[in-house]
Amino acid sequence: MIAFLLRRSAELLLTLGVLLLVVFAVLRLAPGGPAQVLLGPDRYTPALEDRVNHVLGLDRSLPEQAVRWFRAVLEGELGTSYFHRRPAAQVVLERLGATLLLAGLAFALSLAVGVSVGVFAAARQGSRLDRLLSHGAVAVIATPGFWLGIGLILLGSVWLRILPSAGMAPIGREGDFGARLRYLVLPVMTLAAGHAASLALYARSALTEVLTSDFVRTARAMGASAQRILWRDALGAAAVPIITMAALNLAHFLEGSIVVETLFGWPGIGQLTTASVARRDYPVLLVISLWAGIVVVTANLAADLLTRFMDPRTVEE
Numbered sequence: 001m002i003a004f005l006l007r008r009s010a011e012l013l014l015t016l017g018v019l020l021l022v023v024f025a026v027l028r029l030a031p032g033g034p035a036q037v038l039l040g041p042d043r044y045t046p047a048l049e050d051r052v053n054h055v056l057g058l059d060r061s062l063p064e065q066a067v068r069w070f071r072a073v074l075e076g077e078l079g080t081s082y083f084h085r086r087p088a089a090q091v092v093l094e095r096l097g098a099t100l101l102l103a104g105l106a107f108a109l110s111l112a113v114g115v116s117v118g119v120f121a122a123a124r125q126g127s128r129l130d131r132l133l134s135h136g137a138v139a140v141i142a143t144p145g146f147w148l149g150i151g152l153i154l155l156g157s158v159w160l161r162i163l164p165s166a167g168m169a170p171i172g173r174e175g176d177f178g179a180r181l182r183y184l185v186l187p188v189m190t191l192a193a194g195h196a197a198s199l200a201l202y203a204r205s206a207l208t209e210v211l212t213s214d215f216v217r218t219a220r221a222m223g224a225s226a227q228r229i230l231w232r233d234a235l236g237a238a239a240v241p242i243i244t245m246a247a248l249n250l251a252h253f254l255e256g257s258i259v260v261e262t263l264f265g266w267p268g269i270g271q272l273t274t275a276s277v278a279r280r281d282y283p284v285l286l287v288i289s290l291w292a293g294i295v296v297v298t299a300n301l302a303a304d305l306l307t308r309f310m311d312p313r314t315v316e317e
Contacts, residue, residue, distance in 0.1 A: 012297040023289040024066055027282050034082045034280040036181065047182035051099050054084065069286065078290070079283030083276075092269065092291060097299035098168060102261070103253045104189035105184060111246055114196040115235075118203025118242075119184055123230050133200065145256055149190040149263045156186055166265035189263040191256050195249045202245045206238035212265035213237070238308050247303030251296045 035052035036044060052061045057068070073081065078089045090122045121133045140148070159166035210216065211234055219229050254269075260269030271289055276284040 004308065005305070008301055012301055015233070016293045016297050019293045020090065020289060021066065022285070024069060024286065025062065027285055028058075028062055028065065030280075032280055033281065037212035037279050038082060073290070076143045078287050081281055081284050082281045083281045084284075087100075088281075091284055092287045093268050095272045098266060099257055099261070099270060102184065102187055102191065102266060102268060103257055105188045105254060106195070107246075108251070110192040110196035110199060110249070111190070114199030115242065117196070117200035119230060119235060121200065121204040122211060122234075123226075125211075130204075132205065136201045140193050143194075145190060145194060146260045146263055148193055149186070152186045152190055153264075156252060161238060166266075168267055173250050174186060186290075187260050187266055190209045190263070191253065191260045192204055194256070195252060199242070199245060199249065203238065203242050206241050210234045210237045218241060243303055243306055247299045250299045251292075254295065264266035 008055060024291065033049070033053065034056065035049040037059075039045075039048055050059070057268075059066065061070075069079070078087065080086065081088045081091050084091050085291050112283045117137070121130045122129045141176055156163035163185050164183050165186070168183055169176065173179045192218055207230075211230075214236075216229055216234060224233070257268060257270035259270070260266065261268045262274050265271070269291070273288055275281075278287070
């Protein structure tokens with residue numbers, strides 16, 4: 001187990017390093033730059049742009065910039081935001097709680113709904129309910145997240161007028177979690193819908209295969225109840241691929257939060273990412289990339305360890 005943990009940790013750290021290097025290169029090679037945004041159209045001149053780039057260290061070669069940034073990361077210095085004029089890590093941390101709340105609730109909802117729908121569909125394979133659930137899941141997956149969010153806003157905020165369409169909490173009640181729940185309903189449903197649908201199809205496929213196995217037929221012959229076979233034996237046997245799929249979905253939650261937070265005015269990392277891209281705020285974008293990479297790498301490592309614990313045969317000694 002220790003050798004496996006060390007090997008997987010080294011692989012994931014290498015993946016994180018390559019990811020950050022690619023993000024760094026893409027940001028630096030993208031058209032435009034922070035000098036044009038900071039100066040504005042009224043003050044911009046090529047001479048002032050050169051001065052700003054020199055002050056920010058952007059006039060150095062790309063390899064030199066990359067080496068300086070990675071060295072600063074290892075020293076715990078993540079840079080200062082060009083726009084906020086504060087440490088980039090502090091700017092990101094101020095938005096982190098909102099994103100963790102939104103993504104955490106959406107992940108839990110997608111896991112509960114996706115697995116439950118997959119189990120019901122697999123237990124009634126070939127029935128009208130199975131076809132209805134499967135076609136519905138495909139339709140949800142095919143619907144872009146922003147269209148789904150707009151549809152929920154029209155339904156819940158415009159037509160029914162029972163849910164707020166944007167924001168995080170009523171003005172003056174930011175600390176009231178009960179009041180904040182109403183603002184969470186639409187963005188959580190939007191973020192969770194596609195992942196719940198894909199997980200439902202995946203769980204149905206995995207359970208359909210397990211339900212035809214020999215141990216299930218043996219359990220039925222021994223008189224075990226259908227509910228116990230389905231929810232305990234079959235779901236337990238299919239848990240490994242479902243857990244892997246759920247862990248891989250975390251990356252899509254981070255990607256989807258950008259659209260959902262922008263659409264619903266949710267003040268989290270996703271909204272900050274959109275604003276930082278427009279401002280060419282490289283330090284903030286690099287800190288966000290570092291945080292997202294750590295989350296995905298940690299989730300994959302946790303899924304590997306849980307898979308190893310549940311079924312040691314899945315990992316070579």
